[in-house]
Amino acid sequence: MTTRRFRLATPFDDAENEFILTSLATRYWERTEAxxxxxxxxxxxxxxxxxxxxxxxxRVNHFPGAITLNLKDELHHFLSEAATRLGPAAxxxxxxxPTFSMPADYERWRAVAAAERGVIWIRKxxxxxxxxxxxxxxxxDEIEPDGNFIVQQYVDDPLLLPGQPYKHSIRIYVVVTxxxxxVAFIYPNGLVKFTSRQYGTTPEQLADPVxxxxxxxxxxxxxxxxxxxxxxxxxxxxxxxxxxGHDDDLFxxxxxxxxxxxxxxxREPMLRVSRYVCASxxxxxxLFGFDVVVDTGLRPWLIEANISSGLGARGTPGSTHxxxxxxxxxxxxxxxxxxxxxxxxxxxxxxPAQRFQAERExxxxxxxxxxxxxxxxxxxxxxALRPADAGLLDV
Numbered sequence: 001m002t003t004r005r006f007r008l009a010t011p012f013d014d015a016e017n018e019f020i021l022t023s024l025a026t027r028y029w030e031r032t033e034a035x036x037x038x039x040x041x042x043x044x045x046x047x048x049x050x051x052x053x054x055x056x057x058x059r060v061n062h063f064p065g066a067i068t069l070n071l072k073d074e075l076h077h078f079l080s081e082a083a084t085r086l087g088p089a090a091x092x093x094x095x096x097x098p099t100f101s102m103p104a105d106y107e108r109w110r111a112v113a114a115a116e117r118g119v120i121w122i123r124k125x126x127x128x129x130x131x132x133x134x135x136x137x138x139x140x141d142e143i144e145p146d147g148n149f150i151v152q153q154y155v156d157d158p159l160l161l162p163g164q165p166y167k168h169s170i171r172i173y174v175v176v177t178x179x180x181x182x183v184a185f186i187y188p189n190g191l192v193k194f195t196s197r198q199y200g201t202t203p204e205q206l207a208d209p210v211x212x213x214x215x216x217x218x219x220x221x222x223x224x225x226x227x228x229x230x231x232x233x234x235x236x237x238x239x240x241x242x243x244x245g246h247d248d249d250l251f252x253x254x255x256x257x258x259x260x261x262x263x264x265x266x267r268e269p270m271l272r273v274s275r276y277v278c279a280s281x282x283x284x285x286x287l288f289g290f291d292v293v294v295d296t297g298l299r300p301w302l303i304e305a306n307i308s309s310g311l312g313a314r315g316t317p318g319s320t321h322x323x324x325x326x327x328x329x330x331x332x333x334x335x336x337x338x339x340x341x342x343x344x345x346x347x348x349x350x351x352p353a354q355r356f357q358a359e360r361e362x363x364x365x366x367x368x369x370x371x372x373x374x375x376x377x378x379x380x381x382x383x384a385l386r387p388a389d390a391g392l393l394d395v
Contacts, residue, residue: 005032006342010043017041018312019326019333027343039342043308051278056349059340062307063179063284065273069266070307072150073101073126079302082265082381092381093265095258096302097153101126103146113140120154120201122212129306131218136206154212155301156201159294161240165198167293169214169303170234173332174259174288174369175339177359179271179281181352181388184263185339185359185366186256187332191325192237195219196228216314229315233328246298254300259290260370260378262302268383282349285340335364352388 006029014021020041021031029039040050040060045067050060068074076099083093100109113119118138125133126148136154137143143151158167173187193214205211210222222228242248274281289309292300311329315322339359341347348358360368370378371392379385 003028003030004038004342005030005034005036006039006041007032007034007037008041009046010041012043012310012312016310016312019330020311020337023330023334023337024342027337029342045307048277051280054278054280054283056280056282057347058283059342059347060284061287063176063270063274063281063286064277065179065270065275066176066286066288066307068269068273069262069288069305071126072124072304073099074269075262075266075305076150076152077101078265078269079262082261082383085383086381093261095254095261095300097155099150099152101150102143102148105151106143106145109143109151110140120156120206122152122154123149124152125149131209131213131215134209134213136212138203138206155293155295155303157296158199159296159298160199161237162244164194166194166196166230167199167212167214168192168194170237170255170292170294170300171309172234172255172259172290172292173309173336174263174290175336175366176263176286176288177340178352178355179267179274180386181356181392182263182267182370183352183356183359183392184260184369185363186259186369187335187366188234188252189328189332189365190234191231191328192234194230194232196222196225196230227316227319227321230321231315231324232321233324236324251294251298251300254298255292256369256372257374258292258300258302260372260374261381262290262305263370264378264381265383282355287336331365335366339363339366353391356392 006024008017008031010017038058040046042062045062045064046060051064068078076096079093079096086092120136120138123135123143170190170192172190175185177183195211195214196219197208197211199211209218216229219228238248241251278284286307289306290302291304293303294300311333313322313325313329337343339362348355375393
C-alpha cells in the first residue's frame with residue numbers, strides 16, 4: 001500500500017493530537033516536516049504560502065475564511081446580520097444570546113443594561129481561548145468603555161440533570177467539506193462537559209469561574225476534587241434526558257437547525273475570505289467544535305465555535321471521564337479522516353455532486369447536516385444562493 005505523508009503544524013504537543021496521529025498511522029500515513037505532503041493538519045489557519053501552492057490531490061484542514069466563525073465577535077456579528085436581513089417576524093436566528101462588541105457597541109450595551117437591571121453578563125476577550133480573561137458580572141459599571149472583548153447576556157437558567165447539580169455545555173463536531181456549494185456533516189456523539197462545583201449565581205458564585213466555565217483548563221484549577229475534568233458522551237447524555245422525561249428528538253432537531261443556520265449565515269463571509277487567500281478551495285475542509293448550552297426550556301443556545309478543537313483526551317488517567325473523551329474523539333477522528341478522503345478510498349476529485357456522493361458513502365457515523373431533508377426550508381436564509389447549491393438538491 002502506498003504511504004502518504006502528512007505534516008502536523010501545531011503549538012500543542014502530540015498528546016493533544018493523539019487520535020489524529022494514531023489514526024493516520026493505522027492508515028499508512030507517514031509524518032513529515034518536508035514541503036511535499038498530502039495532508040496538512042494545523043492548529044492555526046496556515047500561512048498564505050501553504051494555500052498558494054496547493055495541488056488538487058492535497059488536503060488542508062482549514063478554510064482560510066473559517067476564522068470568521070472562530071472569532072467571538074465575528075460569530076455573533078454575522079448571525080445578527082442574518083437576523084436583521086431576514087426580519088424578526090420570521091423567528092430565525094434567535095438561538096444566540098444578545099452580544100455586544102466593545103468598544104463599538106458600548107453605548108448601545110449600556111442602554112440595554114440600564115433597561116434590564118439585574119441581568120447577568122459575561123465578558124469574553126475576542127482573541128483568547130481556554131477560559132482566559134472571562135468574567136461574570138451584574139454591575140455595568142464594572143466594564144470599561146474601551147477594550148477588545150465582547151459582553152454577552154449569560155444563560156443563567158441552564159438545564160441541570162437529575163443528581164447532577166453542575167452546569168454543562170455540549171461540544172458538537174461538524175465537518176464542512178465545501179463552501180460552494182455548502183456541504184456539512186454533523187457527528188451524533190459529541191462530548192458533554194461538566195463543571196466540578198455546584199451551580200449557583202450568588203455574588204460569590206459569579207466570581208468563581210469553576211462554577212460557570214466548563215473548559216478543562218479552568219476545571220483543572222479546582223484542587224478540591226480528585227477528578228475535576230468531567231465529561232460524558234452525548235449518547236449517554238441524551239439517554240439521561242429521555243430518562244428525565246425530555247423530548248430528545250426535539251432537542252436534536254433544534255441542534256441540527258441552529259448549526260445549519262449558523263453555517264448558512266457565515267457561508268458568504270467565509271467564502272469571501274477563503275477565495276481571496278486560496279484558489280483551490282476543493283483542497284480544504286474544516287472541523288468545527290460548536291459549544292451549546294441548553295436551558296431549562298430545552299432550548300439550545302449557541303455560545304462559541306472553535307476551528308481547532310483539542311483532539312486528545314484530558315483529565316485524570318484511568319477515569320471514566322477521560323474514557324468518555326477517548327471513546328468519542330477516537331471514533332470521530334477515524335470517521336473524519338475517512339470522510340475527507342484520508343483513508344483507503346483516497347481524496348475525491350470531480351464535480352461537486354460527485355464529491356458529495358463519495359463523501360456520503362464513506363461518512364461513517366457522521367450524519368449529513370447540509371444539504372438534507374429540510375434544505376428547502378433553509379434556502380431562503382442564504383445571503384446568496386449559488387448555482388452549485390441548487391445542483392446538490394437532487395443528489
